Amino acid sequence: MPLQAGIVGLPNVGKSTLFNAITRAGAEAANYPFCTIDPNVGVVEVPDERLQGLAAIVHPRRIVPTTFEFVDIAGLVAGASKGEGLGNQFLGHIREVDAIVHVVRCFEDDDITHVSGSVDPARDIEVIDLELILADLESVQRRLEKARRNMKSGEKRFAIEVDALESLQAALESGRPARSVALPEEARELLRDLHLLTTKPVLYAANVDEASAADPDGNPHVQAVRAKAAAEGAEVVVISAQLEAEIAELEGEDREAFLRDLGLHESGLDRLIRSAYRLLGLITYFTAGEPEVRAWTIRQGTKAPQAAGVIHSDFERGFIRAEVISYEDLVAAGSYAAAREAGKVRLEGKDYVVRDGDVMHFRFNV
DSSP states (O other), X not given: OOOEEEEEOSTTSSHHHHHHHHHOOOOOOOSSTTOOOSOEEEEEEOOOTHHHHHHHHHOOSEEEOOEEEEEEOOOOOTTGGGTGGGXXXXXXXXXXXXXXXXXXXXXXXXXXXXXXXXXXXXXXXXXXXXHHHHHHHHHHHHHHHHHHHHGGGOOHHHHHHXXXXXXXXXXXXXXXXXXXXXXXXXXXXXXXXXXXXXGSOEEEEEEOOHHHHSOGGGOHHHHHHHHHHHHHTOEXXXXXXXXXXXXXXXXHHHHHHHHHHHTOSSOHHHHHHHHHHHHTTEEEEEEEXXXXXXXXXXXXXXXHHHHHHHHOHHHHHTEEEEEEEEHHHHHHHSSHXXXXXXXXXXXXXXXXBOOTTEEEEEEEOO
């Protein structure tokens, strides 16, 4: 199953508008709470200029970017962990994604209702954080009761489980997310099926008005989000969802001209997609030939046989070796032939850890 980032936030902060701009999928966006009930899923292309660089060298018949999935999840409200505003259903949707893109409202607009009556990013973030923590605390406490009963069997795994759960409970009760607790690998494996909400990595999307899109430093709401994110070691992407929805309707030179007029070098959506991609520890390798230049997604730390398996299981099963050259070396050489002559093409075996930007050709036999 593809990795997914869930778009989360309070009602009316611009989640569905942002989702529409990202995917052009037409998810309903309206000015009332719980407009989105069933999560919408959109597949987006990951922007990568290296594809064009490779295409200029091999002149393929087609270019295939890698993709990533975003899920538009309905707005949470205070009390969601106790079922307020269909909270349990929405929390279940968050539980199923791999990372969270937390959209925070950083614009003033009297025509768009705020569920709390005013714009206050720090408060809004705390509302969401608290609901996720409370939901996790309930899950941990239930599991802890069961693990303590099971300890009577004398099995070592239950003692490990109890120690880990007690550490998690202490953190959650003090208002800290589960990801702040350093657990040993064995404990993480035992508790993986808990699917705790606050273990998921978070990226903040500060949703601003058009005036702040090119110069967000003057927006005090953005500064509040950045301060919160810095305390957590999280990343912030400043974006104007409404503006991005307009940009998404344009293509080619019209799009570039519109961005220049706004004083922007690139779409905020491109930055958001790349940031979400990095958030999950994903990297890209390439295959390049006359039929196609193609980007492939793998996790950081993936070895060559498993990277080959992303293309086809036979590639992994019958892996012999990989012919590898870095994107930078290939572009600098100007052709495969020149790169080989310069000694830049390497043969790597089963223990090779693939790097971002590797251009690879797999040799296999089944």
